[in-house]
Amino acid sequence: MIAAVVVILLVVWLVIGLTSGSGDDNDAPSDSSTTSAAPTSSEEAAPSSVEAVALPQVLCMGQSYAMLEPDLTTDEMLADPAALEEKYPGSILSTIPAGCIADSTERDQVVLALGPFPSLAEACAAGTEAEVKFTAYEGSADTGLTAAACPGA
Structure with a gap:
């Protein structure tokens, strides 16, 4: 009870x-x-800012890229990626994974990439069309991305 x-x-x-x-x-x-x-x-x-870890990564092998150099700091590029990509049509704010570029020790570098392209010539043409300083890269399964001179340059 x-x-x-x-x-x-x-x-x-x-x-x-x-x-x-x-x-x-x-x-x-x-x-x-x-x-x-x-x-x-x-x-x-800050509606359009992003963190570097949220960016897509470039492919390290078998493709070519034109990495645009718009004379901005990483923080400035991350502040408004949409406006930056709109200014340079076809570009994608990305990171280059560590070890992707031959002979480079830089980790997760933020870049404005055009590509991937199946050939270096196409990457160079796209970089030239962007009308800003750029570096062209070729990719291979053995070496990753390596800086390359554009044909006819």
């Missing part, structure tokens, strides 16, 4: 706790909406 009374009291206590907890739940959505509003406001402050 005492056990039955204890069980009933526990059930009543649990029901009261859940009922009063639902009042807290009503407060929680306004708190969570405030919390979710904070990232939205920070996204509005």
Whole structure:
């Protein structure tokens, strides 16, 4: 009999706790909406900036690229990739994975890449058309990407 009374009291206590907890739940959505509003406001402050880790990586072998050099720092390129890519049609803000460029120790370099192209000549033509300084790269399975001189240059 005492056990039955204890069980009933526990059930009543649990029901009261859940009922009063639902009042807290009503407060929680306004708190969570405030919390979710904070990232939205920070996204509005810089809606198009990205982090380097979110960028696609260039392929290291069997392709050619023209890496544009628009005279901007990495932070400036990451601040508004969409505007940068719009200024240089066909380009993609990317990273070059560590070890991808032959004889380079740089890790995850942020670049504005045109490509991949099946040939160095096509990469050079695209880089020339961009009307900005660029470096052309050829890729192979053995060496990764290597800087190459454009034909006829």
